[in-house]
Amino acid sequence: MLKIFNLPDLGEGLTESELLTWKVAVGDAVKVNDVLAEVETAKAVVELSSPFDGTIAELHGESGTVVQVGAPIVSFDLPGSESEEAPTAGDDAGSGTLPDGRVPTLVGYGAAAEGAGRPARRTRVGRPAAPHPAPSSPPEGAPVTAAAVGTSTEGSAGTATLTVERPRSTPPVRRLAKDLGVDLSGLSGTGTGGVVTREDVQRAAEGSGPAPGSGAAAAPEPGVRTLGGRPRTEEEPIRSVRKATAAAMTASAFSAPHVTEFLTVDVTESMELLEELRRHRDFRELKLTPLTLVARAACLALERTPELNARWDGDHGRILRQNYVNLGIAAATPRGLMVPNITDAQALDLAALAERLNELTHVAREGALQPGQLTGGTFTLTNVGVFGVDAGTPIINPGEAGILALGQVRRMPWEHHGEIALRQVMTLSLSFDHRLVDGEQGSRFLADVGAVLRRPGMALALF
Structure with a gap:
């Protein structure tokens, strides 16, 4: 019996995924929950698990293919005499081939469905078990059925076919x-x-x-x-993270009225504190950076200006004040710009915060961030200083009230105790949503962060 497994949704409204790598080949025997492939959504790279025990009959698509949710991705050869389409996330359990009547999802199985039984028969489609040669291409611009591109075949009367656009060139x-x-x-x-x-x-x-x-x-x-x-002209399709980032930044820039303020701070004492802490036994195993201190200072400053940690809910006519800080860290990863967050950062001391930052940085660089790490942020930091940049006008992460950019630390002439001296200086750039935050509140927050970085001991007096 042939089973066609359609690509399910993660349950977050995503409509497509990019097929990165196959972990199986035609003819391989697989069991339930064996990894079939790695797919990339707009949020993360996830493993696609098998919903069946059986043999791989056909793989629909090659690495780099963008597969729409609900489109066939794998055909299985199962014991039996009938062919039918496999249920995707949200369907009933099927004919009993799924364990305990659980519903297959993109990354595993959900809870057993109540009253799970045999659902109404889905549309049958006949499909040869072996891969078939690619058909000839239709004239440019002409629509063809899914059968012409290997996603469906002729079936019984009344079978619905998937129509896709397949010109002779993209x-x-x-x-x-x-x-x-x-x-x-x-x-x-x-x-x-x-x-x-x-x-x-x-x-x-x-x-x-x-x-x-x-x-x-x-x-x-x-x-x-x-x-x-390189060639004079190269092209790259807009997909996955870049597509999602562009949509999110455009929506943020044109829905939230941005205001950006700048503050240049003498951080010499903070840099001296970092050097001292690196020699302390409690911090020797940790990587301490200016971002660590800014993260801690921002959490402290949000105590005094909670407006920077709020959320605008225009649909329900309300402002949500969040009395916790899920601190987002903008990260340049192999997959593009990502903003994972540290949950309840306000409850962490400097050592714990440094440890979480190090872990998050490592996972981001490995490209192994999970969807749960990329949602629920309340305030974001972005470190443009690592690229040798002094300042910028960062765009607020959608749904948040503010984002703070820290520039590079560099030595420059600076007034110190009434004289000119070479000091280590950093520029902070704060963008905030003017619907939620007035200029006074934004300025107070920026001044508080600057005060802690200028004189770390001020944290004891102000907070």
């Missing part, structure tokens, strides 16, 4: 061809199913050059060096 490739004056109708594609690729267009352009009046740039002189020795 929109970015057609745009590149237009820019370079290349006629796609005269090209033989080297991609899967005869699809014209970017390389096909570039080879054609090198042979003929752009057509007159096409608007393309003049052909380069032979031997002209490009940046990094």
